[in-house]
Amino acid sequence: MIVIEYSSPNTNKPLHLGHIRNNLLGFSLSRICSAAGNRVIRTNIVNDRGIHICKSMLAWQMYGNGETPESTGTKGDHLVGDYYVLFEQKLREQAEQLAGGGMTPDEARENAPLMKEVRQLLLKWEAGDTDTVELWREMNSWVYAGFDITYKALGVEFDKIYYESDTYKVGRELVIKSLKKGDLVRKDDGSVWIDLTADNLDQKLLLRSDGTAVYMTQDLGTAVIRYSDYHFDRHIYVVGNEQNYHFQVLALTLLRMGYRWAEGLHHFSYGMVELPEGKMKSREGKVVDADDLIEEMTATATEMSRELGKLEDYSDSERENICRQIGLGALKYFILKVDPKKNMTFNPAESIDFNGNTGPFIQYTYARIRSVLKKAEETEAGEGERDCTDVIPNPKEISVIKLLNDFPSLIVEAAEELSPALIANFCYELAREFNQFYHDYSILGEEDKRIRGFRLKLTAVTGRVIEKGLWLLGIEAPERM
């Protein structure tokens, strides 16, 4: 039993390209692990509370004039995200004024009126103030409706969703219990820490001096809840490499608290997605938005399809669906073929290729295969000799057969290594080999019935393997393109 946590969004802004990498990796890993014979639970922890959420709420209260997704026609997560950016903008203005009065930039930020107000708002939320909690619920519901659309567009799913607003309390109790047992230390100001200096790490805060929870507290609680829910053998966290330290501390802390199962925790750490001009910054609005990107990819696929004169005899809705599959295929393959550990640069201007080592190349190979098989059924050319065991394959066919033969063990390997890239590169290689075979030899035009039957069989198996391979990556295989 493997639990895979991925996505883990904050509810104060829409998903961006970094989340896309996370979601695609997590979803693909879940499919690879289950294909390798594991029972897999896909989970998501929603970071639905905290000061960053209050920032959006406060900005909406102050400047929102009662706007809703319905009244503005804006997707809920974008509307909330706009107020988050607005808050940061107004805060910067206030801070600049104060800095002009002689404060350091940090002091100015901390002492700005908006910052004080937003802290007040968080306190009110934690105290359970009715109006505040009501607003929080409503704005979060807008965000969830928006996320659902993005998740659906990406094609990712979850079996179980956890909310930080539920789990942080469990974490706090856990810390208090553990403190009594003597695993932790309490400082004079009342804050609670774990001392990991024996493991070459520092002391780490688990509860603030005012008794409130921090990020780590919440993750401790979530882990314990999950173990009691599923008794997993392994728990994979798909989280960016910026949190390497956090997950080291998390596992060690749980072990120190006596939870042996924490040995099964594994941080699947992946690199950042950067833009040509540097890191993406949510609070400045400098991000590649997930919804925009998906739309652009689809638009590019549509444009390309039109230029090539494909799909002209299809209905608008069929054409739209295929172009969506291709656009997303390009995006998904682009991200998944790369070693997850590496940082990657995404250049929106140059966009993503549809030729060469790409998703559409593999999808195209699949569409060709489907086309041949369909024609074989229609013309009854497939009624050839069933027994083709004595056919001696040519070198191109042998190359394809060798690859097909590798596929089952590759799935196991990809699951062990947690590497969608292995599957992605295999799919490309198989598609390339098959295209060479397809180019050099005729399948349906072959005179010898047994050879024709053999080639049709090879074609059918290749089609199934490509389809399965793409499926493992969460990429759809169009029948035609």
Added chain:
RNA sequence: GGUUCCGUAGCUCAGUUGGAUAGAGCAACAGCCUUCUAAGCUGUGGGUCGAGCGUUCGAGUCGCUCCGGAAUCACCA
């Protein structure tokens, strides 16, 4: 400064447990559609695998040192 990760062709990336002349794609150039989908296929040019030392019959791959880049070491999440 400590820790972790990355460095392979102009660009984006592969490189299986160490194995022979280091592979793709993009970009450039030159070809292939009366024949199963040309989003394809073929060819040309392009590399001191960051540098050095070591282990080995053999190193892009393993070890050490250095150089360059990223992340992190918060009473942020």
